[in-house]
Amino acid sequence: MVGAACAYYAARSGLHVTVIDRGPVAGGTTGAGEGNLLVSDKEPGPELELALLSARLWRELAAELPSCIEYERKGGLVVASTEAGMSTLRDFAAGQGRAGVEAVEVPPDRLTDLEPHLAPGLAGGFHYPQDAQVQPALAAAHLLRAAADTGPGRLTLRLGEEVTAVLTGAGGEVRGVRTRAGDSQAPYVVNATGTWGGRFARMAGVELPVLPRRGFVLVTEPLPRVVRHKVYSADYVADVASGSAALQTSAVVEGTPAGPVLIGASRERVGFDRTLSVEVLRRLAAQATRLFPVLAEVRAIRAYAGFRPYLPDHLPAIGPDPRVPGLLHACGHEGAGIGLAPATGLLIAAMVTGRETPIEAGPFAPARFLREEAASLREGAAPSP
Amino acid sequence: MTQDDDRLPGHRTGTEPHGDRTPASLVGASPGTAFPITFDERELTALPGQSIAAALWSAGILAWRSTRVGGRPRGAFCGIGQCYDCLATVNGRPNRRACLVTARPGDAVTTQEGDGHAGLDA
Numbered sequence: 001m002v003g004a005a006c007a008y009y010a011a012r013s014g015l016h017v018t019v020i021d022r023g024p025v026a027g028g029t030t031g032a033g034e035g036n037l038l039v040s041d042k043e044p045g046p047e048l049e050l051a052l053l054s055a056r057l058w059r060e061l062a063a064e065l066p067s068c069i070e071y072e073r074k075g076g077l078v079v080a081s082t083e084a085g086m087s088t089l090r091d092f093a094a095g096q097g098r099a100g101v102e103a104v105e106v107p108p109d110r111l112t113d114l115e116p117h118l119a120p121g122l123a124g125g126f127h128y129p130q131d132a133q134v135q136p137a138l139a140a141a142h143l144l145r146a147a148a149d150t151g152p153g154r155l156t157l158r159l160g161e162e163v164t165a166v167l168t169g170a171g172g173e174v175r176g177v178r179t180r181a182g183d184s185q186a187p188y189v190v191n192a193t194g195t196w197g198g199r200f201a202r203m204a205g206v207e208l209p210v211l212p213r214r215g216f217v218l219v220t221e222p223l224p225r226v227v228r229h230k231v232y233s234a235d236y237v238a239d240v241a242s243g244s245a246a247l248q249t250s251a252v253v254e255g256t257p258a259g260p261v262l263i264g265a266s267r268e269r270v271g272f273d274r275t276l277s278v279e280v281l282r283r284l285a286a287q288a289t290r291l292f293p294v295l296a297e298v299r300a301i302r303a304y305a306g307f308r309p310y311l312p313d314h315l316p317a318i319g320p321d322p323r324v325p326g327l328l329h330a331c332g333h334e335g336a337g338i339g340l341a342p343a344t345g346l347l348i349a350a351m352v353t354g355r356e357t358p359i360e361a362g363p364f365a366p367a368r369f370l371r372e373e374a375a376s377l378r379e380g381a382a383p384s385p
Numbered sequence: 386m387t388q389d390d391d392r393l394p395g396h397r398t399g400t401e402p403h404g405d406r407t408p409a410s411l412v413g414a415s416p417g418t419a420f421p422i423t424f425d426e427r428e429l430t431a432l433p434g435q436s437i438a439a440a441l442w443s444a445g446i447l448a449w450r451s452t453r454v455g456g457r458p459r460g461a462f463c464g465i466g467q468c469y470d471c472l473a474t475v476n477g478r479p480n481r482r483a484c485l486v487t488a489r490p491g492d493a494v495t496t497q498e499g500d501g502h503a504g505l506d507a
Binding site for chain 1: 453480500502503505506507
């Protein structure tokens with residue numbers, strides 16, 4: 001999705017773009033998520049700024065792209081089971097409010113107005129009307145189509161081609177990429193390979209510490225509108241922010257226009273291991289039915305797994321790599337890549353065309369990992385792989 | 386095996402290709418006692434071991450679900466549990482594959498409208 005958004009905004013800026021993907025459109029992490037466009041789970045800071053800009057851009061895109069991308073401004077509902085949890089949410093929402101996030105406190109007796117099937121006994125929640133959702137695979141495909149529609153020859157799509165080398169010139173600057181089908185010449189190469197961003201960077205001779213953080217989604221049989229919002233427990237925010245490699249699960253439940261309810265979210269760092277974990281699915285199901293007891297009566301029909309591109313400081317890498325002129329990174333968005341894609345694409349397009357970025361891009365600069373590398377070298381430690 | 390070998394007792398050698406040339410007659414099996422089930426409150430009979438789809442077919446019923454989007458009729462298609470076309474509501478539980486669920490005495494099969502969970506609509 002990030003790659004599609006980079007292509008779209010670059011093409012709209014008048015550039016000619018070639019999108020190369022080793023798989024089909026949305027064959028990686030894009031197709032393995034829920035399509036969340038969230039501001040509710042982000043604390044004030046650069047990522048929230050990126051999310052707020054993206055939320056605005058998604059509204060524009062929704063008006064431009066066909067309705068089959070299933071863009072829904074459904075809103076998020078974060079619930080707490082204890083008064084202590086509620087008080088944490090209150091502080092979190094107050095900070096977000098100062099940063100431009102709309103958050104409305106929902107007392108316990110009003111929760112069922114928003115979600116009739118929610119379990120009784122919760123301490124309350126916060127409603128985030130800016131949270132939205134898209135069908136990510138369709139959104140990525142239509143974004144590419146819209147990029148192609150910006151002008152004849154503006155977009156070249158090369159699917160099923162894996163990049164085998166990054167081509168460089170005499171001064172070390174990028175000249176394009178090589179695939180088995182041939183070379184593609186370009187003065188700028190954008191690394192939008194998501195979870196595989198570290199591997200791609202290595203082909204250009206540089207390190208970028210992107211790691212996979214696995215997640216499962218449990219899918220129910222098709223249902224009517226049982227769940228109206230994206231509903232999740234307050235623990236989710238802490239899980240997202242955690243740096244632990246161990247398994248974390250917190251209930252995240254939402255309906256889809258197609259009918260099935262999607263149940264997440266798990267996080268664990270186990271490399272690129274796709275093995276189905278019954279333990280994870282059991283925990284997801286148990287947490288979801290605690291939030292929505294009605295789900296105990298319906299069946300889960302399948303599950304899927306994906307790998308979030310995790311960077312150690314939980315911020316994406318967006319911008320030029322100072323070590324390789326012409327190479328830009330646009331990866332490492334962890335579980336927020338669909339939501340953050342448009343703003344990322346807009347930033348990349350502005351950087352490539354030498355225009356001013358709509359928001360301060362400094363915090364996302366890939367150069368920050370260089371400084372860390374240098375610091376750890378000074379301390380006598382080896383740079384982390 | 387010759388043509389004559391499967392002319393079992395009771396088999397009519399007429400011009401019609403089907404007649405009572407049923408699997409049961411071909412192997413000379415005699416099923417256990419038939420029992421009643423219902424389809425949309427209409428009483429039918431099923432044989433021990435018969436799937437619900439087979440029992441419905443035997444009664445001339447070919448459709449027992451309407452699709453979610455277009456409301457079109459659906460019944461058994463693959464008959465082996467792979468295509469999920471034959472979903473029915475059995476004893477109040479929706480999304481049962483009629484071709485795999487064995488009929489039991491007193492089963493109440495009802496036409497499934499869409500996802501079969503209209504009652505959960507919030």
